[in-house]
Structure formats: C-alpha cells, structure tokens
Amino acid sequence: MTWLILAALVWAGGWGLNVALSRSALAATRGGRLLVPAIFGAVILFVWEAVVRGLNVPGVILPPPTAIAERLVENVPLFWQDFQQTFLKGALGGYAIGCSAAILTAIAIDRSPFLQRGLLPVGNFVAALPIVGIAPILVMWFGFDWQSKAAVVVVMVYFPVLVNTVAGLAAADAMQRDLMATWSASYGQSLLKLRLPAAMPFIFNGLKIATTLALIGAIVAEFFGSPIKGMGFRISTEVGKLSLDMVWAEITVAALAGSAFYGLVAAVEKAVTFWHPSQRG
Numbered sequence: 324m325t326w327l328i329l330a331a332l333v334w335a336g337g338w339g340l341n342v343a344l345s346r347s348a349l350a351a352t353r354g355g356r357l358l359v360p361a362i363f364g365a366v367i368l369f370v371w372e373a374v375v376r377g378l379n380v381p382g383v384i385l386p387p388p389t390a391i392a393e394r395l396v397e398n399v400p401l402f403w404q405d406f407q408q409t410f411l412k413g414a415l416g417g418y419a420i421g422c423s424a425a426i427l428t429a430i431a432i433d434r435s436p437f438l439q440r441g442l443l444p445v446g447n448f449v450a451a452l453p454i455v456g457i458a459p460i461l462v463m464w465f466g467f468d469w470q471s472k473a474a475v476v477v478v479m480v481y482f483p484v485l486v487n488t489v490a491g492l493a494a495a496d497a498m499q500r501d502l503m504a505t506w507s508a509s510y511g512q513s514l515l516k517l518r519l520p521a522a523m524p525f526i527f528n529g530l531k532i533a534t535t536l537a538l539i540g541a542i543v544a545e546f547f548g549s550p551i552k553g554m555g556f557r558i559s560t561e562v563g564k565l566s567l568d569m570v571w572a573e574i575t576v577a578a579l580a581g582s583a584f585y586g587l588v589a590a591v592e593k594a595v596t597f598w599h600p601s602q603r604g
Contacts, residue, residue, distance in 0.1 A: 326377030417476025491522025
C-alpha cells in the first residue's frame, strides 16, 4: 500500500510540475521543451516501478524498470551484438537500398506518364501486403542472415518513400516550371534546381516514416529465421523462456535505436529544408 500511495503522490506532483512548466516562459526555450517530457518519462517509470512492487505483479507478467535496467547493464555485449545484426546490417542496409531505389523510381515515374499510371497502382497493392506473409518468403529466398531482413525492409520502406517523392516532384507550381522552360532549362536542370528542392519536405516525410518501418521490418523478419543473434531472435527466444525482463530490455534498445534514427533524419531535414515554413520557429 505504501508503494501505491507513493506512486499517487509522485504522479500528482509530476503532473502539477509539468503544468506549471508548460505555462512558464521556460516552456518556450529548448531546455524547457526537453525538460517537460523528461519529467513526464521519469514519473511514468517511477509509477510503473511502484505499482509493480505495490501489487506484487509477477515478473513474467510485467517486470519493474529496475529489473530491466539490470538486464541492460549485465548484457551490454549481447545487446550490442543484436544491435549490429538487426539495426546496422538489416535495417540500415534495407533502408538505404529501399529509399534510394524509391527516389530513383519516382524520378522515372515523373518523367514517364505511362509509369505513373501503371506502376503506382501496383505499388499500392504491394504496400498493402501483410509483412507476416512476405517475411517468410523473403527469408527462404535470401537465407537466414541479415540479407533477407534487408530485403523485407526494402519492401516496407520502398512505397512510402516512392509515393511521397512523386507527390513532392509535382509540388513546384506551373509558373515556376514555365519560368524554367522560358530559360530553356533541360529536364535535368529543372529537376536539380527546382523540382527536387521543392520536393525535399515531401521526401523527408517519407524518409522519417521509413525509419520506424525499417526497424519494425527487420525485427519481424527475424521471427521467421535468423542466426543466433538479432533483436527479433532475442525477443522470440526470451519470450519462450518467460524472461520478460530480457524482452523488455531488448525492446528498450530497439526503441532507443529507432528514436535516435528518426532524430538523425529529422536533424538532416532541418538542415536541408531550413527555408521551409515548417522549420521556422
């Protein structure tokens, strides 16, 4: 009961503190924008710990954050090995291939109305296919190592980036295109100096969506076959052993990696599209 009372007090205190910070001048600063979610996250972790201990929740149902942190500290080399296998090889490799191919295909579609009418509907159909159906097929085609996981990631990220890039290439208005034609600009010059810069906000929207899809695809693909390492492999095997603290520790590593990847792409977007209204302020 003491833990539950403490959890209620911390929750109320954290809520009140965040409300006060949100209404203060500090909220408009960069430090304030980071402080509010940091406090909220710390309160969530403490309440989680207190509720699990106060209600004596079994570890096989929901382990406390301290047990998860302990597994993280004890198994750093193991998690690093899984991170290399799943994220650095499978997710990043597939992300680079899929996004590059999508942007090049979008340029070809923009150049050819035939491809726009024929390829995009097929792309929408393939994008709707369930990943749990595609993953085992690609694992059988490309083997159990990271190459098959990269292939799954390519399928997952290709069409979101393709659709966003095609929409972005059409974003330049007719007056701007007519002006480029008046200056006798070739298609390549118009593409590099007008169309692609105007499409960058759309392209980065697709790239940011693809960051989360890439990691999800690589992890899910490992459920259908992998060498004895990788985030998906670790999650599936530890669930079988009822080691939920290890499962949550692996989920934490995946969440941190995915958030850092998204943040990196967002930072690049801010540097590239500094001129866009969405990046002001």
